[in-house]
Amino acid sequence: MNVTGHTTRPASIRDVADAAGVSYQTVSRVINGHPSVRPATRDRVLTAIEELGFRRNATAHALASGRSRIVTVLTANTTHYGYASILQGIEEAARAASYAVGIGVLESAGEAAVKAEVQRASDAGGGLIVIAYDRAGVRALAAVPAGLPVVGVVETPASPPGGESPWVWADDRAAAHEATRHLLSLGHDTVHYVAIPSSTRRTSARTAGWRQALREAGAAEPRPLQGSWGPAGGYAAGRRLARDPAATAILCGNDDLALGVMRALHEAGRAIPDEVSVAGFDDSPLAAYLTPSLTTVRLDFTGLGRAAFGLLHGVLEESATVAPHPVSAPELVARESSGPRQHPPRHTPRQHPGAVPPT
Incomplete structure (x- = not known):
């Protein structure tokens, strides 16, 4: 003072x-x-x-x-676990390198709205990181002007991209494959799948990994149920699966979907894991504290964010060559929600009197 x-x-x-x-x-x-x-x-x-x-x-x-030490992140979501953790990793790495971070929210996937947000981010100078897990993000990544430094955080590519594609990703295909194999190893005839939305119209990497594991095991391939990003989508899918006695193992595209599925199974009187095994994806903080605790696949989203900034930082400082690459290996975390299939099931499906209508 x-x-x-x-x-x-x-x-x-x-x-x-x-x-x-x-x-x-x-x-x-x-x-x-x-x-x-x-x-x-x-x-x-x-x-x-x-x-x-x-x-x-x-x-x-x-x-x-003469260089702008700012990075702008373009994203359609800042709250879902994967998105938020990627943002955390970017911010941590940027702060350590004395860079400021701005966030541009893609409020619409419409072409005009996306181009306008990309232009605002470009006007800020520096470089861009685009989280392209949805249609808005994919369009934004494609709309970045030539010559502007940019890195995309993308779904697992269908094939290895060339060096001109500055992308990082987690190996979703391998993660879904491992989770499906785990459930099959417990004696389940097949594994049902509740999918998150894909950023493209092609089959997502998580769906592809699930399907590959089923085919390798010679198991039936149930039609995937399309969920959303949140528990409400899982709850709606879970209500449908709860009515099917043959559905004894369910893989969910993220932990939030698994939360909704587990609620629906509980209301229908289907015990987890005695009658139905459930596995999620991402290992969000809530997964270990559910009852029963959730089997899931751990992905290092924070590390993905740090890697995205590191790749962009190398370009901005002219100290590295752009090279697309996956980041870290997925890790299966087996918890209480998955277990051996019971023969026969102990209960028949019922409707819990406190059931909540799907939203």
Whole structure:
């Protein structure tokens, strides 16, 4: 505190220049290690920086280097677990590199709305990271102007992309394959699947991994049920599956869907895991604390966000070559919601008197 009781403001680059008796441009050269500064001048500036406690911020560095140290993330969602964790990873990595992060929300998948948001992000300078897990994100990634540094966080590609595609992804296909094999290994004849929406019209990687495991085992391939991103979609699908005595194992496209499925099975009197095994996807924080705790596949979304920023940072700093790549391997986390198939089932499906109508 100073004598007037007001908080002392942080020293600025101009304060350092005044104390050292140089221009603020000279201070910028010293901060950035420019070789044209005389040793005596450099010493005066460094002494002033130390005495004033000056700390360079991202804006000051941008002025000195001519580069904008900001990254804008374009995303259609900021709340679902995967999206939010990716944002967390991007922010952590950006902060460590003294970059600021802005977020542009894609409120619509309409072409005009997407282009307008991409333009706003482009005007901010720096680079872009697009979370392309939905139609709006896919369109935004395609609409980024040529020459603007961009990295896409995408679904697992159907085939390895070329070096011109700066993408990162988690191996969803391998994850769904592993979860399906786990359920089949417990003696279930087949595994039903409640799918999350895909970012494209093709079969999603998670659906493809589930189907591949069934085919390798010679198991029947039930038609996937299309869910949403949240528990309500899982609840609606679960009500349908609860009426089918042959549905003894269910894989859900994310943990939120699994939560809705488990509620519907509980209301129908189908015991988990004695009558029906349920597995989710993502290992969200709630998964370990459900009753029963949820078997799921752990994906490192935070690490995915850090990798996306790292790839973009290399491009912005001209220190790395763009190379698309998957990030980390999925990990099956077996918990209480999956178990051996019972022969025969102990109960017949019923409707719980407290059932909630689907929303």
